[in-house]
Amino acid sequence: MEMLTKHDLEIFRVRIISDLEKMLEANLNQAYGDFSWLRSKAVRMMMDISPATLQNLRITGKIRFKKVLGSYYYNKEDLLKLFEDEN
CATH class of the missing domain: 1.20.5 (Single alpha-helices involved in coiled-coils or other helix-helix interfaces)
Structure with a gap:
């Protein structure tokens, strides 16, 4: 043993x-x-972040977004670039 x-x-x-x-x-x-654009929930799950953190990334311009009928969509390429920058 x-x-x-x-x-x-x-x-x-x-x-x-x-x-x-x-x-x-x-x-x-x-x-x-x-998909080249992801909804907020998918982004938060993928990045394991809170809604406030995602809002901060949006406000500071670190990721592009579109607002369609009250829902935010984020550019997948920007997210991948953000991941690369963090590593």
Whole structure:
């Protein structure tokens, strides 16, 4: 029988998170891959951010948006660029 250490558990946690992120990214690409503009809810889920953070990104001009019948739509290319800038 082997003993588990905190380090072993940390490595396991990192692997699980990495696998989940890959699965989520694959699902989002499949679900939203063909759209160049995304609704607020999809953007918040994809970026795991609050409505206030999304509003701040909109106000500061970091991402383009369109308002159609009271709903905001965000440019997918801007979001991908924002992700690249963060990494």
